[in-house]
Amino acid sequence: MKKYIRKGSVVILDFGGQYAHLIGRRVRECGAFSEILPPETPAILLKGAAGIILSGGPQSVYDRGAPQGDRKIFELGIPVLGICYGLQWMAKILGGEVKAGKTKEYGRTQIKNLECKMQNVPEEFTVWMSHGDEVVKVPEGFVQAATSDACANAAIADEKRKFYGVQFHPEVTHTEYGTQILKNFVGLCDAAPWSVQSFHQEIREQVRKDAGTYNVFMLVSGGVDSTVAFALLNEVLGQDHVQGLLIDIGLMRKGEIREVQDAFKKVGMTNLHVEDASDEFFSALKDIYDPEEKRKIIGKAFLNVQHRVCVKKLARKTKNWLLGQGTIYPDTIETGGTAHADHIKTHHNRIPEIQSMIDRGEVIEPLKDLYKDEVRRLGEELGLPHELVWRHPFPGPGLAVRILCVPEDSHVMVRKRGLGMTKHVILPIKSVGVQGDSRTYKHAIVLFSDSKLPAEEHWNLATEIPNKYPNINRVLFCLSHTEPLEFVLTPGYVTRERADLLRTADNIIDEEMRAADLYEKIWQFPVVLLPVGIKTGGESIVLRPVESTEAMTANAARLPEAMLHHIAEELLALPGIDAVFYDLTSKPPATIEWE
Ligand code: XMP
Numbered sequence: 001m002k003k004y005i006r007k008g009s010v011v012i013l014d015f016g017g018q019y020a021h022l023i024g025r026r027v028r029e030c031g032a033f034s035e036i037l038p039p040e041t042p043a044i045l046l047k048g049a050a051g052i053i054l055s056g057g058p059q060s061v062y063d064r065g066a067p068q069g070d071r072k073i074f075e076l077g078i079p080v081l082g083i084c085y086g087l088q089w090m091a092k093i094l095g096g097e098v099k100a101g102k103t104k105e106y107g108r109t110q111i112k113n114l115e116c117k118m119q120n121v122p123e124e125f126t127v128w129m130s131h132g133d134e135v136v137k138v139p140e141g142f143v144q145a146a147t148s149d150a151c152a153n154a155a156i157a158d159e160k161r162k163f164y165g166v167q168f169h170p171e172v173t174h175t176e177y178g179t180q181i182l183k184n185f186v187g188l189c190d191a192a193p194w195s196v197q198s199f200h201q202e203i204r205e206q207v208r209k210d211a212g213t214y215n216v217f218m219l220v221s222g223g224v225d226s227t228v229a230f231a232l233l234n235e236v237l238g239q240d241h242v243q244g245l246l247i248d249i250g251l252m253r254k255g256e257i258r259e260v261q262d263a264f265k266k267v268g269m270t271n272l273h274v275e276d277a278s279d280e281f282f283s284a285l286k287d288i289y290d291p292e293e294k295r296k297i298i299g300k301a302f303l304n305v306q307h308r309v310c311v312k313k314l315a316r317k318t319k320n321w322l323l324g325q326g327t328i329y330p331d332t333i334e335t336g337g338t339a340h341a342d343h344i345k346t347h348h349n350r351i352p353e354i355q356s357m358i359d360r361g362e363v364i365e366p367l368k369d370l371y372k373d374e375v376r377r378l379g380e381e382l383g384l385p386h387e388l389v390w391r392h393p394f395p396g397p398g399l400a401v402r403i404l405c406v407p408e409d410s411h412v413m414v415r416k417r418g419l420g421m422t423k424h425v426i427l428p429i430k431s432v433g434v435q436g437d438s439r440t441y442k443h444a445i446v447l448f449s450d451s452k453l454p455a456e457e458h459w460n461l462a463t464e465i466p467n468k469y470p471n472i473n474r475v476l477f478c479l480s481h482t483e484p485l486e487f488v489l490t491p492g493y494v495t496r497e498r499a500d501l502l503r504t505a506d507n508i509i510d511e512e513m514r515a516a517d518l519y520e521k522i523w524q525f526p527v528v529l530l531p532v533g534i535k536t537g538g539e540s541i542v543l544r545p546v547e548s549t550e551a552m553t554a555n556a557a558r559l560p561e562a563m564l565h566h567i568a569e570e571l572l573a574l575p576g577i578d579a580v581f582y583d584l585t586s587k588p589p590a591t592i593e594w595e
Pocket of ligand 1: 394401551587590
């Protein structure tokens with residue numbers, strides 16, 4: 001547990017929802033530093049906080065083992081905002097009553113802002129609800145502030161003590177005036193002003209302190225985070241004390257290594273060593289198909305290569321070294337970094353070997369308190385090229401988590417199955433998703449239509465199907481065929497040939513996006529290779545463009561029809577590609593990556 005918090009920050013006690021980082025991100029947009037801590041954090045530790053936000057969570061406050069906070073936080077004399085579970089927990093602790101609601105409210109709901117208690121927002125507006133329980137009796141001192149058809153206490157307030165609660169989620173973009181509501185709350189807190197620019201200076205001092213007399217050995221992946229972290233370490237410690245290693249794992253995007261090298265040279269950094277270890281990575285991944293296993297193997301292979309290069313080639317330069325990593329703030333939540341969020345994916349920066357190094361104080365992570373867009377702004381301040389800093393996020397394990405694999409004994413013919421709706425097939429391939437707060441590993445369904453273009457009906461089905469059918473977490477639309485096909489599954493692993501094929505497809509998409517001026521409007525556009533074709537050995541491509549802030553939730557991006565047609569044609573012309581699918585699923589229930 002953390003021993004101190006930053007004075008004047010707004011602390012978010014994370015009761016286990018997936019949205020804690022969204023709240024954190026929005027608070028920073030309001031100009032205050034935010035920190036996410038476990039719900040049981042003792043009140044005494046929160047003494048210097050400017051305000052406390054109690055997050056949502058998947059449980060009912062009456063469940064056995066439901067997360068509990070320290071009730072003394074209500075005696076600290078600072079503003080508190082409870083959101084969903086946070087509101088219910090606060091109401092219960094302060095003497096109110098919570099019960100299972102008559103109707104569960106999920107999705108968009110209209111609320112009435114009673115007597116305009118919520119400032120700077122209209123009398124009626126739309127919010128995002130996701131709850132079964134509700135507050136049926138408000139605690140003493142509180143009044144009802146907003147109401148919806150299904151929930152009398154959609155918002156409550158005790159203006160005197162500055163305690164507020166909302167049943168809806170102001171942090172998600174579906175809530176109109178959500179940012180305004182958080183801004184109102186942050187405005188009541190006596191928060192220390194915060195900005196990336198002011199934090200830059202602080203990070204510099206922290207890096208100096210953490211590095212001490214050590215040199216830093218930094219793995220640069222080609223992604224935004226490690227690139228910015230490397231540039232920052234160079235700026236603070238100087239080139240003689242930092243050594244960068246870019247390991248070519250054979251699973252990067254086309255031209256990526258050259259682009260990164262050129263960018264660093266442009267700003268005068270020449271301390272980046274490139275090591276081609278692709279053979280080693282492909283042989284370590286031989287016969288592996290489980291997504292988590294892949295990540296662990298890649299994490300270990302990174303360490304092996306780094307150790308070899310460090311010890312053998314750069315020993316003199318990097319004696320007494322620390323390991324630098326580009327880990328950013330949200331990288332920890334999906335690894336169970338917050339106590340009550342279920343495990344979704346292991347981040348390759350948090351495999352057990354790295355964790356032990358962190359525990360021994362051998363790792364330096366200068367960006368670990370920043371969100372992605374803050375990292376990007378810092379990168380620009382450091383003089384890195386705009387195009388490099390605004391590149392789409394790319395997972396550390398690279399294309400490995402976009403090349404789906406199936407073991408040798410999986411020669412399964414796909415059956416058309418009747419779910420009593422539009423033309424479809426269920427693929428035997430499973431992919432990772434997140435439902436409630438848990439990781440899922442379920443099938444994808446493919447929808448077909450005569451026009452080979454998704455209509456409103458298909459977008460609606462993308463929401464409805466995963467809700468209705470418990471074995472499905474992803475809904476695809478087929479851009480290459482009009483009728484359900486007898487798809488054939490071919491066993492396959494992460495090989496150089498498959499990586500080359502995917503790299504070519506990925507590059508086609510990249511160029512199309514830039515030509516259509518869509519690159520910076522889309523958060524990320526994974527292109528995924530599935531070992532599913534029309535004949536044995538055939539493969540398919542999945543397009544997964546998403547719009548997002550911080551990747552905690554995402555919506556599938558709607559691409560122009562002409563572009564979809566064109567991309568499908570180009571991809572089908574690649575040797576070995578039999579079909580092209582468009583992933584229409586949001587996160588949740590699917591994750592952004594397929595693995
Ligand atoms: P998901 O798929 O969980 O992804 O919705 C959220 C964000 O994390 C990235 N991602 C990773 N990044 N190592 C990384 O460095 C990983 O193992 C990893 N897995 C997912 C993903 O690209 C998205 O931006």
